[in-house]
Amino acid sequence: MEPLARHHSVFFLIMRRMRTPLIMLITIMAISVLGLTLVPGVDDDGKVTYLSFFHALYFMSYTATTIGFGEVPYSFSDQQRLWVTISIYMSVIGWAYTLGSVFNLLSDRSLRQAISMQRFVRAVRRLREPFYLVAGYGETGRLICQALDRKGVRAVVLEIDDNKVGEIDLHSYALDVPAICADAGNPETLKYAGLTHPHCAGVVALTNDDQTNLALAISARLLAPKVPAVCRAEHRATSANMASFGTRHIINPFERFSETLALALHAPNASQLMGWLTGLPGTCFERRRDPPRGHWIICGHGRFGRWMVDAMDAEAVPVTIIDIEPKGDGVHRWVQGDGTGKDALTEAGVTTASGIVCGTSSDVDNLSIAVTARELNPGLFVILRQNHYDNRALFDAFESDITVVPSRIIAHECLAILSTPLLAPFLAEVRTRDEDWCGAHLERLTTRLGWTVPEIRSERINLSRAPALYRRLMRGETVTLSMLLRSPVDRSVALHCEVLFLDRDDDDHLLMPAANTPIRAGDELLLAGTAAALNDFRLIVGNEHTLNYVLTGEDLPGGWIWERLARSKARASLPAPANGRPKSNGSYLP
Template identity: 70%
Template sequence: MKGAQPLARHHGIFLLILRRLRAPLILLIAIMAVSVLGLTLVPGVGEDGRTTYLSFFHALYFMSYTATTIGFGEVPHSFSEQQRLWVMACIYMSVIGWAYTLGTLFAVLSDRSLQQAIATQRFVRAVRRLREPFYLVCGYGETGRLICGALDRMRLRAVVVEIDETRVGEIGLRSFSADVPALCADASNPEVLRDAGLTHPHCAGVIALTNDDATNLAIAIATRLMAPKLPALCRAEHRSTSANMASFGTRHIINPFERFSATLSTALHAPATSQLLAWLTGLPGTAVERRRSPPRGAWIVCGHGRFGHWMVDAMDAESLPVTIIDRSEPPDGAHRWIQGDGSGAGTLLAAGVQQATGIVAATSSDIDNLSIAVTARQLNPELFVILRQNLQVNQVLFDTFESDITVVPSEIIAHECLAILATPLLEPFLRDIQGHGDGWCAEQLERLTGRFGWKVPEVWSERVNLSRAPALHQRLMRGETITLDQVLRSATDPGTRLDCEVLYLERDDDDHLLMPPPDTALRPGDALLLAGRRRARDAFALNIAYEHTLAWLLSGEDLPGGWIWRKLSRQGTKRTKPQLP
């Protein structure tokens, strides 16, 4: 519910309900008081025929079970006619009072604002109880679903704030391994962000994924002011929003169209580098095909919106001729402009589709983009087609049409966020390899795919410290020399290398190594970026964490497994050690 305030933070739910039920409760109390008082004043007849009056206790006792419709009998003795007449009036008054109270109670419980307050209080309690790192995800659209699913697979907790009530309801239907606290509220409200755990000591970061740039900007500002040490990953689809976020130090600004524009520019002048980037940043386990590279030549861009602007800029940077097809008037004469609908064959022919080398279907309508792509392929079967997909629900249609590249903004954002969260070393590594030339990247691509295949490998980071690699760190601190090759061996067969490789080594003294050789000596505090198979990841973590495994790899010594056996082993060694003369 848009604009909902976190009422439960200021008032208890019980007090809220009592405030709403103030009038009917006062009425019930008044009816009970008048009934009891009247019953003590109305004369009755005792067993000996004398006039008697009920005490306050007996009158309250009788009205307690009579006014609640339980019914019990006339106590402590039979009533007189006057008493029965008064009791009958009291019964009718109590029925009216209870009907009014119950009707008001049902109306209060069905009130949307109170339901929101109850949900908010439950949400706040769930967030406060978290005792493990979590990420605050603002927006549960297509990108938010991908991010939450990936975080769950990575065994990381998430807290969601979403303005659409239907999407919030979907979270409870997903089979997450851990509960995901979710609140239906406007994430641009700083109080909502605070209730969602922005200032929580276990909050690990904020991910702003709403489809409104103004909301994402408000989240970025609130994070900068309320939790300046937290990393903020913010989606921005307008250049002005990106510039505004960058001006106050937002760490990670993700524009899906800008990201793909940079990818396209790389593919145009360095195709092998682009292939290597795609292989390293895809979803682990999915197959990446060796696709044909975007050709150089004349291009057509259908749709000159946000995505179209970025595509034209990328081609201008590569000095490629571009023809733009759009329904709007041409803003300037810098490019050839065809006013019309790109889904029609006449417009495409006028734009020179038969002579073009590539086309970009860049409109905000999936149906229009598919229509453009199908018509263009019929007119020019050799055309390189870049197809924009806006909605995940149309995935079946886009799978049917074999485009060269399908651009899905939600997936681009999700991949970027996961790369930053899961493998912080991946970003500097990708930046470094782009400066080594396309020939070097082609050699690395052939070598890595020859070893691991074309399925996207697991890419992860490890740091040589006491928490992540206690056994290795302790040995290095004692002055031992241990190389990468020694720890990248199989514990079951030390002569066999693990199915992984170190891509990047980062050190505190800025001595960063790209594709370090196997004989590189490790140091305490080194950060490693590795790529390989899942089983190799688990085996490498075992090698550097457990002294028993590491000792077996380095010296072939099979240490006793438990503390008691190690203690006995050391004592036995002392007993059998020869004495010096």
């Protein structure tokens, strides 16, 4: 970070901008002092005398700054007063020019940027806890920062829009969020923002420019290959480019929803199970009706519309496309229009259609399409695209079957990847299971935990995360899931959580492991349940006294005094042999 401090030194920037006025002031002062030493004066006795450099400098110092003090060391002669008058006017001109330069400098954008950058770099350098580097503070970036703040995790923000950077202070985060207005695609800026910082836990590229996200992904891969990067990409070419150099997590919100829709069309139970597990924790998940497999209408053939068409084609669902500029690909039926009027919808067959996708880039047009389509066909399954999160009040007022909010899709997946890395392989395994399996586990889990979206956490069984359980396992003890998932208050009551996935270093992964599955040192468990239950689980695996009670039902004595009393009581309960003699430590020898 030292090169940054030198490059963005506010002091040297000010000195460069103030070089001319300062040289002018120094020159005026030098001429005034020199002239004052050369002009003759008279002392109290009427003798000719000259001021020394010290007295001349002293006099000009308080005179040129308009302080005024008097004539020293003697009253000046007319020649000296004339020279002082000239010097005063020269200094006034010099100070006026200097003050004008100062005001121009204070209003200079480069200086303000340099001051902000220096303050930002200093704040990042002082971080001594894990933080995430978030590039882009739009709707998705704001959701990510708010979620991280609720979890007590720091965030550092890069945003190209100065107005959005100013909004950060208005959101009242519990933790300070260092932010700077800068280009996130610049590798040097990324280094200044903490990409190579030892406490950087991850990078999240959320800008609305695919090229910037691509540049950030490349920089993260080369400068910090061990730091996980989650990158947004809205074009297929960008996704392929990111994947080509090993970007770990690439999120295209439209692709993700198309996968969800395709899954809902052929495996409704799997879709419901994944929706329940990946929703916003604490909210009530409402079972929606499953998307029908009849004829569908898609309004808008942009990025989102093309993904929807691909999802329908993959499931062999007939589609009619409404677009301003029909492509006429020879495979689908096309209707020219924007879908907001009855004519285009009627021509597309809305009265007999099973579902409609309102997928244009305009929220107003999408709402208009949805309202008109529902009037023509009240039983229509409506998928509504919401482009701007701020319009949620309007979309909440219209009861669509599914509302697609790209910012929320990206935010939820980013948080799942960053906070619970084990969730992604678990969901990938769920997609491979059949409908009966998903339906059975959905029924079992919701019966046990309810329809409220559970908290999802992963716990690694190692010495740092689960010291109590790890030590027992290393001593050769056998502990199963059913033995461990007990309340630390009453071990006869099961914890209100479930183990969804068990990951082992030897690639022996278990999906929905059985209750009698033994736990091994190094296992990582993916758990779903209430926040209180997951906190209890962490206490159980980390605290020896709590773990002993859960496994045996016995309370270990706590504290030095109680442990001494317990040992004394145990020794006193031992029977003494008839011909034994006591040892000094209280035991008996035959």
